[in-house]
Amino acid sequence: MVNCISSRTDLAPDFAYINQVRFVSSPTELATIMAFINEFLDIFRDKDVKKIRIVFDSVSTLLMYSNLKTLYKFLHVLTNTVKSRNAVLLLTMEEGVHDKIEISSLQRLSQGLITMAEGEIQFNGFSRKKFQYETQDNRIILNGD
Known part of the structure; x- marks a missing residue:
């Protein structure tokens, strides 16, 4: 660090x-x-x-x-x-x-660019698909396809 x-x-x-x-x-x-x-x-x-x-x-x-x-x-x-x-x-x-x-x-x-909003994460440059996400135990879990 x-x-x-x-x-x-x-x-x-x-x-x-x-x-x-x-x-x-x-x-x-x-x-x-x-x-x-x-x-x-x-x-x-x-x-x-x-x-x-x-x-x-x-x-x-x-x-x-x-x-x-x-x-x-x-x-x-x-x-x-x-x-x-x-x-x-x-x-x-x-x-x-x-x-x-x-x-x-x-x-x-x-x-690429990763944009996070309330409950949603979007990847631009890698893919333009949006995913729903949640956090558990300091981890981000993507939901969906």
């Missing part, structure tokens, strides 16, 4: 996974974030980890600290790095806080 918001002192003293967390002092330190992501990708490669999944929560936070052009360049490098490692990257954005230019610019970097 790369943590850009809290600090090491915010974690419980006996936090079991502290060696798996890298702390960045500010969300503006995009080069440091990228270096830590590369470090983790190298560790996964050395351990022959398959099916690497990276969740970036949230692009909205980074947009509060950086301008769109800078963030676009960072995410362009990130998406290409992830793709070259045969990993999957999920970028999240908060709904209702971005203008159309930000959304369309960042959407160009993705292979």
